[in-house]
Amino acid sequence: MIREGGCLCGAVRFKAEGEPVNVRICHCRLCQKAMGSPFFARALFDQKMLTVEGDTARYASSEALDRVFCKICGTRLFGWRKNGTVAGVALAVFDDRNAFVPTEHIWVAEKIDWVRLEDGLPQYPGTVPS
Template sequence: MSESLVIRQGGCLCGAVRFRATGEPINVRICHCRNCQKATGSPFFARALYSQTALEVEGETGSYPSSATLDRVFCKACGTRLFSWRTNGTAAGVALAAFDDRHALAPTEHIWVSEKMNWVRIDDGLPQSSNGPPPV
């Protein structure tokens, strides 16, 4: 009996970029770090982390190296910020709101809350890490 893998699809605002994520994410987190704030233009980046091999991306994307370890990937046509792509080839964070079913995945923790914006209130009961992710 074969086990079927979950496939979640999504894309950018204009539809020029589409993606498929196969299997379950490594984790689903909300990052409050300053780089994520600046890169998304939002108070935080809610994302599902997948192995890069689990993602198929179609369409023309651009990228910006926001650090030595992370590229921010966006649609070249409409500018939608889609992924945070690790430069070492291991994983990519997929923006939760870019999935077709935006309710399919829910965050399980907050990271970098020491850098969250003052007016953001976290009252969802999820675990919080002051800085980066907790040790595995």
């Protein structure tokens, strides 16, 4: 299956092939700041399964992760692992914004206090235990 998406202005488009590795909602402080939102709802894909067209920019938010966004409109699109393995694709930028349903919340120890998690999904204070 191929799912497509893009930024607000349409200058960046992407295709994601196959199924994601996982679909999670991250509440860590870096994601909050990078997304300008209480959390980052994303589908994690192998980078080899993503095709991106258009002019993007990157910001190194940590040693391991680049935040990728449209140079024109600023839409935040991906959390891109620098080691070449996976990329988190923001759920809201898929053309079908209901294509994926999150299965768990991670980094809830850093969740904003007024966010209420009443969806019944598993919650982890940090990352998912191995």
